[in-house]
Amino acid sequence: MSISLTNIINDWIPDQSKVIDFGCGDGSLLKELIDTKKIHGYGVEIDSKKIQECIAKGLSVIQQDIDDGFEEFESSNFDISIMASSIQCLKDPHLALRRMLKLSNKCVVTLPNLGYWRCRADLVFGKMPVTPNLPSSWYETDNLHLCTINDFEKLCEDEGFIINKKIFLNPNRDRSFLASISPNLFASEGVYLLGSK
Amino acid sequence: MNIVKKLIHFNEGLLLESGSKLDSFDLMIETYGELNKDKSNAILVCHAFSGDHHAAGVDSETGQVGWWDQIIGPNKAIDTNKYFVVCSNNLGGCSGSSGPTSVNNDTGKVYGKDFPAVSIADWVNSQKLLSDFLQIKKWHLVAGGSLGGMQALQWAISFPDNLLKCGVFAAAAKSSTQNIAMNEVSRESIRKDVNFFDGNYIEHNTKPKNGLKAARMLGHITYLSEKHMDVKFGRKFQNTDSKVSGNVDYEVENYLQYKGEKFSDSFDANSYILMTKAMDGYDASANTNGDLEKAMSVIKCRLLIIGFDSDWLYPPQRGKDIQLAGMNANVSCTYVILPGEQGHDSFLFAADKYDEIINTFLES
Numbered sequence: 001m002s003i004s005l006t007n008i009i010n011d012w013i014p015d016q017s018k019v020i021d022f023g024c025g026d027g028s029l030l031k032e033l034i035d036t037k038k039i040h041g042y043g044v045e046i047d048s049k050k051i052q053e054c055i056a057k058g059l060s061v062i063q064q065d066i067d068d069g070f071e072e073f074e075s076s077n078f079d080i081s082i083m084a085s086s087i088q089c090l091k092d093p094h095l096a097l098r099r100m101l102k103l104s105n106k107c108v109v110t111l112p113n114l115g116y117w118r119c120r121a122d123l124v125f126g127k128m129p130v131t132p133n134l135p136s137s138w139y140e141t142d143n144l145h146l147c148t149i150n151d152f153e154k155l156c157e158d159e160g161f162i163i164n165k166k167i168f169l170n171p172n173r174d175r176s177f178l179a180s181i182s183p184n185l186f187a188s189e190g191v192y193l194l195g196s197k
Numbered sequence: 198m199n200i201v202k203k204l205i206h207f208n209e210g211l212l213l214e215s216g217s218k219l220d221s222f223d224l225m226i227e228t229y230g231e232l233n234k235d236k237s238n239a240i241l242v243c244h245a246f247s248g249d250h251h252a253a254g255v256d257s258e259t260g261q262v263g264w265w266d267q268i269i270g271p272n273k274a275i276d277t278n279k280y281f282v283v284c285s286n287n288l289g290g291c292s293g294s295s296g297p298t299s300v301n302n303d304t305g306k307v308y309g310k311d312f313p314a315v316s317i318a319d320w321v322n323s324q325k326l327l328s329d330f331l332q333i334k335k336w337h338l339v340a341g342g343s344l345g346g347m348q349a350l351q352w353a354i355s356f357p358d359n360l361l362k363c364g365v366f367a368a369a370a371k372s373s374t375q376n377i378a379m380n381e382v383s384r385e386s387i388r389k390d391v392n393f394f395d396g397n398y399i400e401h402n403t404k405p406k407n408g409l410k411a412a413r414m415l416g417h418i419t420y421l422s423e424k425h426m427d428v429k430f431g432r433k434f435q436n437t438d439s440k441v442s443g444n445v446d447y448e449v450e451n452y453l454q455y456k457g458e459k460f461s462d463s464f465d466a467n468s469y470i471l472m473t474k475a476m477d478g479y480d481a482s483a484n485t486n487g488d489l490e491k492a493m494s495v496i497k498c499r500l501l502i503i504g505f506d507s508d509w510l511y512p513p514q515r516g517k518d519i520q521l522a523g524m525n526a527n528v529s530c531t532y533v534i535l536p537g538e539q540g541h542d543s544f545l546f547a548a549d550k551y552d553e554i555i556n557t558f559l560e561s
Contacts, residue, residue, distance in 0.1 A: 018527070040527050048533070052554055055531055058499070058561045062520060062532045072517075076525050 005084055005191070006032040008167060009108055012193050013037050017079035020044065022066050022100065023086025027054035034059075044070065067091045070099060078104040085133075085189075087111050089142045094155060101161060101196040110191045115148030115184040132171040133188045149184045156194065165193035198270055198277050200254045201228045204293055207326055211288075217313035220302070224327055225250050225286040225293025229269060230277035232331070239333045240275060240282045240559075241324065241360075243341030243348040245544075246472050247416075247464060249292035252284035253277070265342075267547040274552035275559065280337065287348075288323050289315040289471040297467035298399070310396025310467050317344070317479045321351045328359065338559060340364030340501075342544030343511065344472075347479050350500075350519065354481060357497040364555060366503045367537075367544035369515035370489050370522070371480035376510065379419055380473040383412035387466050396467055405466045410457035412469060417456050422507035422540035481519075489522035496523065500530035501558045503551065505537025505544065531558075 006029060013019065016038050021030050024043030027050075033039045043061040045051050054061040064070065067090055081100040087093045088111060100107045112133040113119070119129035128138040136142070147155075149168070156163055168179040168187035179187040204225050211219045227250045232239060242252050242265060253269035255262055269275045269282055286294040289312060297312040328336065339352040339360045346368025353363040372380075387393060390408030394401050421429075430449040441454045485491040502520050504513025513534045520532035535551055537543030543551070 042524055048535075048550060048554075051531075051533060052550070052557050055501070055554065055557045056561050060499075060524070060529045060531050062524075063534050064532075072521055073524070076521070 004032060005029055005110065005173075006036060008169070008173065008191055009082075009193075010036070012106070012108060012165065013039065013080060016040070018077060019080045019082060020073065020076070020078045020104070021082040021084070022070075022096070023083060023089065024050075024054065024059075024061060026050050027057050027059045027061065029082070029084060030054075030059050031057045042076075066096055069095075070103070074103045076103070080104050080106045080108060082108040084108070084110045085112065088145050088147070091144065093145050094159060097155075097161060097194070098159065101194065105195060106164075107161075107194040108192070109194060110189060111152060112143075112146065112189055113149045113184070113187050114146040115150065116188045117185050118188070120185075131188060149187060149190050152190060152192075156192075160197050162195045162197060163192055164195050167191040198229055198254050199231070200257075202226070202250070203228070205327065205330060207323075207330070209326065211319070211323055211326070213313055213319045214316040215314045219288075219295065219313065222288060222295040222323065223293070223299070224288070224295075224323060226327065227251055227253075227263075227284050229253050229282040230280055232281040232333070236333050237335070237337060238280045239328075239331070239336050240280045241328070241336045241339045241352075242269065242275075242282060242284045243320075243324075243339065243345035243352075244284060244287065245341070245343035245345050246476060247413075247460070247469075248345070249290060250284050250286040250294075251292075253282065264545060267545065268552055268555060274547065274556040275338075276556075280559075283327075283331065283333075285324060285327055287315075287320045287472070289468060289475065291465035291468040296465070297471060298465050307399050308467075309399050310470075312467065312471060314474060315471060316475050317348050317351050318355060320348055320475075321355045324352070325356055325359070334359065336360040338362045338364060340366070340555070341368075342366040343368055343541065344476050346511075346544070347476075347481075350481055351479075353496045353498050353500065354492055357495050360498045362501070362558065363496075363498045364501045364503075364558065365516065365519060367505055367508050367511050367516075367541055368502075368519075369511050370482065370519050372477050373511075373515070377477045379415065379510075380477055383415055384470050384473060386411040386415070387469060390466075393466065396470075398466065404461075406461040409464060409466050409469060410461040413460040413464075414453040414457040417453055419510045420540055420542045422509065422538070424507060425539050428538075489518070490525040493519075493523050493528055494526040496526070496528045498529075499558075500528060501555070502530060502532045503544070503554065504532070504534050505539075505541070506534060507537050507539065508541040508543060510541040 018040045030041040081104040122129040168183040169189045170176040171188045248264045252265045253263035286292040341349045346365040387408035390405030392403045393405040433448045435451040482489040482492045502516040504516035523530035535549045
């Protein structure tokens with residue numbers, strides 16, 4: 001069984017902090033953070049079905065398209081914003097990251113790594129990658145902007161985002177030795193704590 | 198479903214926001230379902246501008262279906278097998294609660310235009326007395342649409358300890374300039390009716406039916422969306438056999454004529470003016486210098502705010518404003534936007550998962 005994201009980013013989230021989770025899905029991460037860290041959590045989600053699952057968990061969730069911007073949240077004084085496995089689904093990932101860093105000093109971003117060796121192998125054999133982190137076929141996927149670990153870190157450098165912490169995971173969400181020495185090839189997922197200059 | 202209709206008399210005085218005082222007053226209520234032993238399953242629903250206490254089921258005398266019957270009932274979103282649902286006619290209304298058509302005990306005459314101005318906060322205060330009467334300390338949910346949604350929001354602000362959840366649908370934290378403008382056109386058509394007699398029409402044994410009818414016809418246009426009107430009526434001509442009058446050409450005209458006529462038979466003109474004034478005057482942030490965040494910072498319950506895309510009277514952005522202020526104030530609040538085919542009236546119908554979302558919120 002894979003380890004939950006909460007365990008991985010646990011140390012990055014102070015108790016009782018105010019957190020906004022962009023693309024919160026069914027709200028599992030928010031719910032765990034509320035239960036373990038007593039955070040004030042808000043989710044942003046576009047899919048009505050997932051919103052209903054959030055409501056069922058007793059969460060606060062806002063129905064909104066992240067691509068339309070979210071400048072109006074800047075007055076809410078969030079400590080941390082999270083975007084877990086959603087950045088690649090956006091029309092303008094770089095704009096979303098800029099906006100997130102405007103509304104909170106800390107940002108947690110997780111993304112699937114298209115440079116992971118199994119993705120490369122799929123491409124070598126002439127097919128679009130399908131892996132535990134990228135489970136959907138090319139015609140069903142919501143992903144618009146997939147990138148590699150190196151691509152993402154280059155974007156952070158170009159945009160002036162500071163990478164305060166990073167963790168590289170294998171498909172079991174373990175911090176494997178190989179993933180840590182050569183993440184672009186062996187990590188299936190990157191987990192980042194970003195800040196701005 | 199067990200429908201219980203009751204007129205409750207309150208001997209305690211009620212000081213109104215305007216500074217006037219009602220020495221005693223009546224509230225007409227309906228209840229559905231059974232209150233459980235620890236009185237924890239009670240739900241208060243607040244009606245919209247022209248609604249009344251008859252929220253669900255079929256009235257045995259009039260045969261009329263309740264205004265929120267699609268949402269309230271056995272095995273519906275608000276399940277009366279499980280919850281005890283209460284709806285009261287607002288003070289100043291004309292369906293049994295004290296209002297312009299009631300007799301003023303001081304004068305022995307009907308209040309008419311002299312019934313004091315009421316506000317949404319006054320309604321909430323009167324309903325708090327109703328909760329005390331029913332011995333309900335904490336409502337599981339207070340909810341409503343449109344004006345009723347504003348009232349539900351005011352409940353959360355006025356009595357934060359007395360509700361667990363709050364549903365604010367197709368509503369706003371204050372009426373918009375456009376809302377006030379529309380209401381003024383309605384009021385003007387009533388005032389200019391030759392039978393209005395400066396509000397003293399009851400003494401003249403008449404009523405300003407034409408003005409009331411025109412007011413309602415305008416109202417109906419604002420409750421529907423352009424698309425919905427087009428889908429429902431199009432540019433179809435009204436069948437000659439079913440025309441309400443010779444002047445009618447199109448189906449939409451016939452519809453407005455029919456609805457306006459029916460409404461002007463049953464509704465009181467002074468009530469209409471009073472209710473629209475209450476709506477215009479509402480501003481949840483009135484006591485905090487326009488700071489909605491500050492006004493909402495006292496809220497302890499969870500909020501569910503729903504807006505409908507096709508609603509141009511209370512557009513979804515007005516709901517979003519409430520959500521944002523709530524989030525700034527660390528209030529637990531969810532904002533959902535639904536397509537809602539029926540314009541502002543969408544809050545009345547079980548469509549687009551609206552009922553499912555209400556039910557999920559209720560059960561969470």
